[in-house]
Amino acid sequence: MGATITLDFITHRFRAGGAPTLENIDNRIEAGERVALIGRSGCGKSTLLHMLAGLLLPSEGCVRVNSHQVTKPSAKWNMMFQKPSLYPWMSVQENAALGLLFAGQPKQEASARVSELLDKVGLHDKKDVNVQSLSGGQQQRVALARSLATDPEVLLLDEPFSALDAFTRSALQEDVPAICGARGITMVIVTHDIDEAITMADRVLIMSQNPGRIVSELKVDLPWPRNSSSQEFQTLRNELMQRFRDTDDGLSGRKSQPEPAVRRVV
Ligand SMILES: Nc1ncnc2c1ncn2[C@@H]1O[C@H](COP(=O)(O)OP(=O)(O)OP(=O)(O)O)[C@@H](O)[C@H]1O
Numbered sequence: 511m512g513a514t515i516t517l518d519f520i521t522h523r524f525r526a527g528g529a530p531t532l533e534n535i536d537n538r539i540e541a542g543e544r545v546a547l548i549g550r551s552g553c554g555k556s557t558l559l560h561m562l563a564g565l566l567l568p569s570e571g572c573v574r575v576n577s578h579q580v581t582k583p584s585a586k587w588n589m590m591f592q593k594p595s596l597y598p599w600m601s602v603q604e605n606a607a608l609g610l611l612f613a614g615q616p617k618q619e620a621s622a623r624v625s626e627l628l629d630k631v632g633l634h635d636k637k638d639v640n641v642q643s644l645s646g647g648q649q650q651r652v653a654l655a656r657s658l659a660t661d662p663e664v665l666l667l668d669e670p671f672s673a674l675d676a677f678t679r680s681a682l683q684e685d686v687p688a689i690c691g692a693r694g695i696t697m698v699i700v701t702h703d704i705d706e707a708i709t710m711a712d713r714v715l716i717m718s719q720n721p722g723r724i725v726s727e728l729k730v731d732l733p734w735p736r737n738s739s740s741q742e743f744q745t746l747r748n749e750l751m752q753r754f755r756d757t758d759d760g761l762s763g764r765k766s767q768p769e770p771a772v773r774r775v776v
């Protein structure tokens with residue numbers, strides 16, 4: 511079962527006395543909710559996700575998971591980074607099973623569980639090969655199977671699909687929220703991609719930059735799996751784009767930067 515995450519007035523400065531990278535981030539993510547965090551490059555999305563994972567402590571405020579203050583990482587929360595971190599001397603199957611083995615699961619059970627997930631992420635014919643012989647996108651899928659194998663309470667994803675081809679990305683954009691939904695895993699995904707956010711989330715949080723704040727949020731009340739060519743999807747896409755423009759106008763009085771990526775899922 512997923513966990514509730516509370517962001518309690520988080521402010522963060524990388525340098526004491528310097529300008530805040532994050533300011534007054536205040537939000538609550540319900541157990542089992544799937545949330546997308548979108549914002550421009552450098553606005554502080556990864557910084558915030560690292561805080562949710564317990565990898566970084568805020569200068570002010572705190573993160574609470576099920577009311578307990580997060581002060582260090584937990585085996586119950588898994589994070590997938592922009593680049594996969596795999597052990598290069600191990601096979602696909604061994605890498606994917608690591609979390610389960612660390613948690614004390616017998617090797618045979620771990621193998622069966624991981625095998626099922628590797629099928630799901632399209633690596634059924636790669637289980638015994640060394641991860642070094644895989645492409646970047648295939649390696650990222652191993653990392654995803656490993657993240658899901660332990661049935662985490664919370665799954666944190668930092669632009670996990672940026673290295674994948676369009677077809678695999680599209681399949682995983684549908685599969686990952688479905689798996690999280692079926693198991694009640696609380697999911698937070700960081701992305702630049704508005705379509706990805708609408709495809710994967712129950713709610714989208716929009717961040718401003720300098721300092722990073724959550725300036726707007728939008729509920730995605732569409733049936734699963736999401737249909738990116740539906741009228742309702744397009745309406746939400748336009749609404750999110752408009753909110754981005756409003757954020758920029760509100761902050762700087764002009765649209766000084768390129769708009770975030772808008773890509774139809776193929
Ligand atoms: N360890 C650090 N020390 C100092 N500054 C940092 C550190 N990590 C990140 N920053 C700065 O904090 C800001 C936010 O960085 P962060 O990586 O969270 O952005 P992001 O929104 O994830 O960007 P992107 O979309 O490009 O991944 C950036 O200006 C970055 O340079």
Ligand SMILES: [Mg+2]
Nearest residue numbers: 555556557668
């Ligand atoms: Mg980042």
